[in-house]
Amino acid sequence: MSSIDLAEPAPRTETGQPVLQAFGLSKQFPGVRALAGVDFDLMRGEVHCLIGENGAGKSTFVKILAGATQPDSGEILVRGVKAEMAGPRDAKELGLAFIFQELSVVDGLTVAENIVLGSEPGARGRFDAQSATATARKILLGIGFDTLDPDMRVGRLSTAEKQAVMIAKALCANADVIVMDEPTSPLEEQEVRQLFQVIATLKQQGKAIIYVSHKMREIEEIGDRVTVFKDGAKVATLNRAEATPRELIRLMVGRDLGDIFPAKDRQPGREVLKVSGLSGARIRDIDLSVRAGEIVGVAGLVGAGRTELLRSIFGADEVVHGEVSVDGELVPANSVRGAIRSGIGLVPEERRGQGIVGVLSVFDNVLLPWQEFPDSRRDNGEPEIVARQAVESMNVKTPSIRQRISLLSGGNQQKVVVGKWLTMKTRVLLLDEPTRGIDIGAKREIYKLIHDLAKSGLAILLVSSELPEVLGLCDRILVLNNGYAVGELPGSASEADVIELSMLHGGQS
Amino acid sequence: MSVSASSYDKKSKNSLQNGEGNSVQSQSVWRSIIADRQKLQTIVTLLVLLLMIIVFSFFNPRFLTLSNFQNLARNTAPLIIAASAMTAVMIARGLDLSVGSVLAACSVVAASLAVKGVPLPLAFLAALAFGAFIGFLNGAIIVKMRVSPIIVTLGSLNIARGIAYLITPSAILVGLPPNWSTLGTTKIGPFPMPILIAAVVALVYSWASQKTKFGKHVYAVGGNEEAARLSGVPVERTLISLYVLSGMMAALAGIVLSTRVGSGDPNIGVGFELEVIAAVIIGGTSLSGGEGRIMGTVIGAIIVGVLSNGLNLSGVEPFWQYVAQGMVLIAAVVVDKRVNEGVLRIGRRRPRAA
Numbered sequence: 001m002s003s004i005d006l007a008e009p010a011p012r013t014e015t016g017q018p019v020l021q022a023f024g025l026s027k028q029f030p031g032v033r034a035l036a037g038v039d040f041d042l043m044r045g046e047v048h049c050l051i052g053e054n055g056a057g058k059s060t061f062v063k064i065l066a067g068a069t070q071p072d073s074g075e076i077l078v079r080g081v082k083a084e085m086a087g088p089r090d091a092k093e094l095g096l097a098f099i100f101q102e103l104s105v106v107d108g109l110t111v112a113e114n115i116v117l118g119s120e121p122g123a124r125g126r127f128d129a130q131s132a133t134a135t136a137r138k139i140l141l142g143i144g145f146d147t148l149d150p151d152m153r154v155g156r157l158s159t160a161e162k163q164a165v166m167i168a169k170a171l172c173a174n175a176d177v178i179v180m181d182e183p184t185s186p187l188e189e190q191e192v193r194q195l196f197q198v199i200a201t202l203k204q205q206g207k208a209i210i211y212v213s214h215k216m217r218e219i220e221e222i223g224d225r226v227t228v229f230k231d232g233a234k235v236a237t238l239n240r241a242e243a244t245p246r247e248l249i250r251l252m253v254g255r256d257l258g259d260i261f262p263a264k265d266r267q268p269g270r271e272v273l274k275v276s277g278l279s280g281a282r283i284r285d286i287d288l289s290v291r292a293g294e295i296v297g298v299a300g301l302v303g304a305g306r307t308e309l310l311r312s313i314f315g316a317d318e319v320v321h322g323e324v325s326v327d328g329e330l331v332p333a334n335s336v337r338g339a340i341r342s343g344i345g346l347v348p349e350e351r352r353g354q355g356i357v358g359v360l361s362v363f364d365n366v367l368l369p370w371q372e373f374p375d376s377r378r379d380n381g382e383p384e385i386v387a388r389q390a391v392e393s394m395n396v397k398t399p400s401i402r403q404r405i406s407l408l409s410g411g412n413q414q415k416v417v418v419g420k421w422l423t424m425k426t427r428v429l430l431l432d433e434p435t436r437g438i439d440i441g442a443k444r445e446i447y448k449l450i451h452d453l454a455k456s457g458l459a460i461l462l463v464s465s466e467l468p469e470v471l472g473l474c475d476r477i478l479v480l481n482n483g484y485a486v487g488e489l490p491g492s493a494s495e496a497d498v499i500e501l502s503m504l505h506g507g508q509s
Numbered sequence: 510m511s512v513s514a515s516s517y518d519k520k521s522k523n524s525l526q527n528g529e530g531n532s533v534q535s536q537s538v539w540r541s542i543i544a545d546r547q548k549l550q551t552i553v554t555l556l557v558l559l560l561m562i563i564v565f566s567f568f569n570p571r572f573l574t575l576s577n578f579q580n581l582a583r584n585t586a587p588l589i590i591a592a593s594a595m596t597a598v599m600i601a602r603g604l605d606l607s608v609g610s611v612l613a614a615c616s617v618v619a620a621s622l623a624v625k626g627v628p629l630p631l632a633f634l635a636a637l638a639f640g641a642f643i644g645f646l647n648g649a650i651i652v653k654m655r656v657s658p659i660i661v662t663l664g665s666l667n668i669a670r671g672i673a674y675l676i677t678p679s680a681i682l683v684g685l686p687p688n689w690s691t692l693g694t695t696k697i698g699p700f701p702m703p704i705l706i707a708a709v710v711a712l713v714y715s716w717a718s719q720k721t722k723f724g725k726h727v728y729a730v731g732g733n734e735e736a737a738r739l740s741g742v743p744v745e746r747t748l749i750s751l752y753v754l755s756g757m758m759a760a761l762a763g764i765v766l767s768t769r770v771g772s773g774d775p776n777i778g779v780g781f782e783l784e785v786i787a788a789v790i791i792g793g794t795s796l797s798g799g800e801g802r803i804m805g806t807v808i809g810a811i812i813v814g815v816l817s818n819g820l821n822l823s824g825v826e827p828f829w830q831y832v833a834q835g836m837v838l839i840a841a842v843v844v845d846k847r848v849n850e851g852v853l854r855i856g857r858r859r860p861r862a863a
Contacts, residue, residue, distance in 0.1 A: 088739050104736035106729045108799035117729055118740030120722045127722045169740070 017080070019044050019208045020065075020096075020177050025074035027060050027232075034060040034234045036076070042177065043206045047199060050212045051221045053227030053252055053467065055344075058212050061229070062179055065210075066098050067091045078177075096177045097170030101185065103162045107155030112136035114154050115168045139168045142205075143198045154444060160191035167198060178202065179210040184218060184302060196222055214301055216245040216503055228252055245500075251469075253495040260444045261472030262451040264491060268294040268475065272459035273344075273428045278322035282308040284483045285322070290428065290459040296448065297474035297491075298463045300502045304480040306463040309348050310430045313461070314346040315339040326427050340369055341376050345421030349432040349463075351410065355417040358406035362398050363387045364406050365416050370423040376426050386423050394419040394449060411442025418449065429453065431462045435469065447473060467495045550793035553844065554808045565819030572822050577703050583693070583769055585814030586703035587612070587762035588805055591781070592788040593714040596806040598751045599789055602716070602731040602798030604754060606662040607647060608759040609781030610669035613774075615640045616763035617682070620773020623628045623853065624684045643669055644756020648749035666782070673775035677755035682773040693769030703765045710758065710848045715803035727751065732799030787834065788813050791841040812837070 018372035020042040027035040035057045042048050046101040050058045053110075063069040065076070067085035076083045078094045091098070098509050105114050112132045121135065122128030132377060136150040145164040148157075154165060163183060170178050186190045199209060199222055213219055219226055226243040228235040228251040235251045269292035278286045283305040290296045298306045311317040313324050315336045324339075325333040332338030339346075356365055366387050370377055379386055387401050398408055405413055421429060429452065435443045450473060454460050464470050468479055477489045479501040487501050566573040591608050598605050619636035623629055647665055651658045695702045718724040726747045738744050762781075767773055779782040792809030794801025816837060820830050 089741065092739065092741065102734060104739060106732035106799065108728050108732040109725065113725055113728075117725065117737065118742050120725060122722060125721050125723060127720055127725050129720075173740075354755055 007258055009264065010309075017044070018042055018077075019079055021077040021080075022061075022065075023075050023077075024060065025064060025071045025076070027064065027069065027071050033232045035064070035071070036271065038232075038234045040227065040234065040237075042210060043224075044176070044206045044208050045203050046224045047203060047209045047211050047222050049223035049226045050210060050229060051214070051219060051226060051248060051252065056229040056252070057232040058229050059181075060179060060232070062098070062210070062212060064137075065091065065096060065179060092173060092175075095173075095175045096179065097166075097173060097175035099163060099166045099170070099180045099183055101182055103159070103166055105154045105162050105291075108153065110151050110153055111140075111148055111157070111165055112150035114165050115139065115150075115172050117169070119173065122470035135172065137170065139171050140164070142171070143167060143201055144194070145198070149159055150505055158191075159186045160188075160194065163187075163195065167202075175212070177208050178204070179212075181212045182214065183211075184213070184215065191496045192218075213258045214503055216248065219243065219248070221246070249496045249499050253499070260447060262448050264451075264475060266451070266455050266475070267297075269457065272327055273461065274325045274328075276323055278309070278312055278324065279320050280308060280312045280317055281320075282317075283312060283480075284354065284481050284484050286480075288461075288478055288485070290461055292427075292459055293454050294476070295454050295460045295462055295474045297470035297477040298461065298480060299467065299470050299477050299498050300480035302465065303482075304502065305483040306480055308483075308495075309480065310432050310461065310463055312348060313339070314344055314430055315318045316346070317449055337373075340373060340424070343376070343425055344430065345424065345426040345428070347371075347414070347417050347421075347432060347434055349436070351417060351437070356405050356413050358404075360405060361402050362391060362396065362405050362408070362416055363401040366390050366401075366420045367423065368420055370420070373424065376424050390419040390423050391416070393422060395445070409442070411438045411446065414438060414442075414446060418446075418453075419501070422453075426458065428459045428461070430459060433464055435464070435466070467498055470498070471495060486509065521564070523633050526770040549718040549810065550678065550845070551802070551805050554791060554793060554805065554812065558808060558815065561815050561819060565815065565823065568819075569822040572819060577700065577818070579696070579699065581814055581818045582704035583701045584818065585810055586634055586707040587766045587781075588702075588784055588788055588810045588814060589704075589707040590710045590758050590762040590765065591755075592785045592806045592810045593711045593803050594751075594755040595785050596789050596792070596794050596803055597714060597718060597727055597788075598755050599794050599796075600731045600798060600801045601727045601748060602734070603651070603748060603751060604658045604662065604786075605644075605647065605755045605759075606782050607643065607658065607669055608755065608785055609778040609783075610666045610673065610760075611640050611643050611756055611759040612763035612766065612781055613776070614643070614669040614673040614676075614763075615760035616767035616777065617676045617773050617775050619764055620682045620685060620689070620767060623686055623689055624682055624773075626686075629686070629688060632766050636764055637757050640756040640758075640760025640763070641753050642756070644753040644759075645749065648752030651752065652745045652748050654855075670775075677773065677775050685771070685773065690768055690771040693765060693767070693771070703769060706761070706765060710761070711803055711807050718803055723732050723747065725752070728799060730798075732773065768789070769834055783838075784813055787838040787841070790845065793845065795845070796842070809841075 018041040022038060022040040025035055025038045038061060039059070040061070050061070052058050060069065064071050064085065067087045067090050076085065083090070083094055106117065109117065112135070115136045116132045119125055121131040133150045137146070140146055140148050140150065143164065145161070145168070148161055148164060154162060157165070167178070183195060187195065202209060211222065220243070223240060224244060225237055225239055226248065227237045228248060230252055238247070271289050272292045273284060273290040275288045286309060288296065298309060300306050308317050312319050314336060315332070315334050319333050323333065326342045326344060329342065331342040331344065352358065367383055370386060371383070379389070391398065391401055396408070396412050396415045396419065398412060405416060408416070434450065435446055438446065450460060450462070462470065462474060471491065472494065475491045477491065477493060477498060478485055479487045479489065479498060481502055489501065491498055570575055591612070595605060595608065615636040618639050619632045622632035622635055643665055647662055650656055650661050692702055697705060718727060726737065726742045729740070729742055730744050730747050734744060763778065766777060787811035789801070789806050790796065790809070791812055792801070792805035792807070794806065813834065816833060817830050820833060
């Protein structure tokens with residue numbers, strides 16, 4: 001194993017030469033242009049931030065660097081030499097290290113064992129524990145984590161300490177490009193400070209860092225340059241001085257909404273859904289109300305508690321405090337069956353995994369709740385007729401209602417998932433990412449259906465990571481941050497308003 | 510492991526020297542024991558074993574005799590051998606259901622060669638090679654074809670049993686050479702040969718799991734296969750080696766067992782795999798991989814052995830022994846889960862600030 005001299009900064013081969021470059025990287029997924037001709041460069045001793053909305057292309061870019069995804073075109077140069085990233089091991093050999101949110105440490109091994117894993121010291125198969133401990137101690141000292149005991153099992157460490165182990169591991173493998181994907185989201189404020197100090201140390205050692213983040217404050221604080229992604233393309237690369245939050249938000253947004261959304265000509269009636277003081281594992285003390293004929297959006301970053309809010313209302317995630325009522329009647333807590341009987345329907349986040357039963361027919365899928373809750377049926381007719389009506393009213397395109405649902409397109413599957421709640425006396429519809437993975441034409445149709453359902457008197461609560469969707473459909477928008485409702489905006493708000501509210505206003509309570 | 514154990518020693522020495530720090534020191538030692546799942550589990554299983562010994566010796570005075578302990582040691586030896594190998598497989602998040610049948614097939618291979626006049630060492634080597642070969646096939650199919658180990662080794666369980674019957678269609682082999690039983694029945698001092706072999710196997714496995722790169726790789730593969738792969742650990746080679754070793758140790762267990770009973774019987778070892786897995790789990794190896802210790806397994810194997818030996822001596826019908834063994838296994842898993850959850854709660858230092 002190569003030794004790392006931490007006493008003096010690593011030799012800087014001309015500070016001006018990029019250690020990593022990308023030219024015209026493109027990647028097409030079925031129906032989505034994930035990355036379009038992205039150019040990028042990274043200098044030694046630099047922290048280069050990547051920012052962009054969900055789906056803007058940051059993750060695809062990082063995955064290509066890691067060798068987890070292959071680009072359709074374009075090339076990557078590492079230290080000026082063209083690099084082929086056929087798999088994760090290539091990236092490692094080229095000196096690229098990745099610290100993802102899902103930390104790849106081995107809980108059962110010690111800190112030292114994790115750091116040297118894959119390049120253990122010792123002759124003839126023996127594991128030289130002393131030398132491993134010494135190496136680990138030296139590297140940890142170098143990044144200011146000398147309080148971490150190298151012989152401690154990693155499973156007992158905090159997330160921040162596990163991150164430090166990952167960073168030390170990267171240094172042990174002699175990486176000179178370290179990619180960090182939202183490293184601070186699981187950290188407390190004080191741990192963030194410590195991480196930033198480690199990053200400063202790494203910079204001094206001549207390491208280059210790609211830092212993916214949503215948080216403006218962090219980018220302002222540690223970024224030397226910022227590259228903004230939007231819709232799979234690089235919008236701009238800014239220097240520290242130019243990268244003000246306002247400017248970054250302006251660059252991230254500013255897209256043509258078009259007229260794929262129906263006009264908001266609904267007349268909200270009386271209150272149907274009322275949620276007061278709802279608290280659970282990931283949500284805190286949330287109040288909200290939705291009237292008949294109203295669509296209320298729930299916005300926030302990934303992990304803000306949006307899905308958990310819907311699932312808690314539906315009784316699928318545990319509620320610790322608070323109550324939910326529909327039309328003034330209390331919904332039994334922590335009971336999905338109770339929620340359904342009270343007139344609540346959920347269209348869950350993952351259509352394939354949670355929304356449909358793939359091996360069953362359209363008929364069986366659409367009648368799942370209908371057959372289970374005879375007392376809550378909207379219509380007591382023949383099953384055949386009820387199913388046909390639901391399918392027709394949702395405009396599902398299928399050769400027969402006996403068709404296996406997994407053979408339909410994503411958009412039509414989703415319409416069946418919504419349709420099953422129309423066979424019931426549903427008053428409240430909870431929609432979680434209703435258009436995820438659906439092509440743009442079908443999206444438009446689903447927007448129209450959602451609008452029509454609201455117009456017919458349903459109360460709708462909608463979660464979406466796509467801000468244009470929230471703004472285009474909703475009458476009001478509730479913004480969540482770290483489990484708290486941090487504010488409410490009218491449907492006429494701008495994307496910048498929503499982003500500002502969900503990012504700028506403290507993550508901590 | 511060794512480092513934490515030595516620091517533990519140092520601490521207790523210190524606390525003996527300066528009396529005032531004694532209670533604080535011992536408190537922290539207790540906390541470290543409670544917080545370390547492995548240590549706690551080992552202590553709990555040792556206590557269970559002790560309790561069983563006390564109870565059985567109460568029921569039958571013959572239990573606590575040298576000859577019974579020698580008998581117990583001979584009976585438990587094959588279990589310790591196969592369970593040591595199984596522990597490593599299960600730490601790496603694998604499973605080998607074929608060990609019972611491989612044991613039978615290999616002992617029949619050795620016995621049939623011995624009947625034909627092949628010198629015993631050669632016959633034993635052939636059996637070991639055959640066991641390694643079946644293990645290699647298990648590992649290669651599991652790793653290269655990405656098939657679940659349960660399915661693959663369930664298949665080879667049947668295949669190996671079939672082979673055992675194919676070699677000796679007429680049940681028990683006759684005409685074994687007189688020295689066939691030497692290995693299984695001799696004693697060195699008071700120690701029966703089988704238990705000495707088992708002790709060597711367990712010690713080597715224990716040493717390798719803690720002190721070699723291979724051992725570290727086994728824990729890494731079971732704890733987080735993707736992290737191991739990304740760190741450059743040869744994941745596939747590690748897994749295949751473990752299955753080869755498991756097959757070989759099943760063969761060794763077969764040799765030990767059949768030389769003790771003095772026959773080459775294709776019917777032996779039916780249900781042996783379940784005893785082996787029970788010993789491993791009772792010994793505290795995590796079902797989800799990444800954790801476990803050979804010494805825990807040895808205690809687990811002794812518990813399984815003491816249970817059947819003790820029930821035998823107490824005059825309990827053999828059929829009830831199955832019931833008892835099954836209950837002990839389930840109890841061990843329940844305890845494992847409880848201990849695990851309890852430690853997780855202690856280990857999590859910062860509850861999410863609300």
